[in-house]
Amino acid sequence: MNKSLTKTSKFLSLVLRHRPEAIGLQLDSEGWLVIEELVDNANSRGETLTRQLIDEVVATSDKKRFAISADGQRIRASQGHSVAEVDLNLEPVEPPAILFHGTVAKFLESIRSQGLRKRTRNHVHLSPDQLTAEKVGSRRGRPVILIIDAESMNQSGIQFFRSANGVWLTDAVPARFITFP
Numbered sequence: 001m002n003k004s005l006t007k008t009s010k011f012l013s014l015v016l017r018h019r020p021e022a023i024g025l026q027l028d029s030e031g032w033l034v035i036e037e038l039v040d041n042a043n044s045r046g047e048t049l050t051r052q053l054i055d056e057v058v059a060t061s062d063k064k065r066f067a068i069s070a071d072g073q074r075i076r077a078s079q080g081h082s083v084a085e086v087d088l089n090l091e092p093v094e095p096p097a098i099l100f101h102g103t104v105a106k107f108l109e110s111i112r113s114q115g116l117r118k119r120t121r122n123h124v125h126l127s128p129d130q131l132t133a134e135k136v137g138s139r140r141g142r143p144v145i146l147i148i149d150a151e152s153m154n155q156s157g158i159q160f161f162r163s164a165n166g167v168w169l170t171d172a173v174p175a176r177f178i179t180f181p
């Protein structure tokens, strides 16, 4: 992805996950914005944004962060929100036996005592494989990989969801389901 697309992707993450009010908009209850309104409001605030740029970002995003509605009129982030009112309306699904979480050493003591918490986001994010978890952890430093006993969690009644781009989401991971390195 070239520089201007990366910049657009970051701007879309900001608006569609965290601060739609930055351009005077509100996400609907499932996290969608009308693309035309998004473009107009962004432009009126000095941001360079076009429908074409949006389509390019959606098509080339390595992680498929954004999804366009079937009618082509609306866009939303597939996961990662901190806007509290957004309900992605995902169906609970049975997780694989094991999932992974990439983090860094400085959080371990707290995770050992509290388990994984969603903090500012609406879910705890878990990865389907170790390599993905390593990439997530690397955003903050040397990655530390936690192994999550998703099967036992699910058997104990904790629900899992899978975002459109393959990220596993849950409300919290109690420490007893975590294997630390």
Ligand code: HQG
Pocket: 063, 065, 080, 102, 103, 104, 107, 108, 110, 111, 114, 115, 116, 117, 118, 119, 120, 121, 124, 125, 126, 135, 136, 137, 140, 167
């Ligand atoms: C840590 C990116 C202390 C947790 C990625 C993480 C992902 C705790 C940080 C997505 C804790 C939260 C999400 C506890 C959790 N005590 N620290 N009890 N519980 N933590 O960014 O999972 O590129 O909200 O380990 O690829 O890092 O944006 O979550 O380090 O899919 O599309 O608190 O963001 O996707 O950080 O990343 P985050 P995350 P995008």
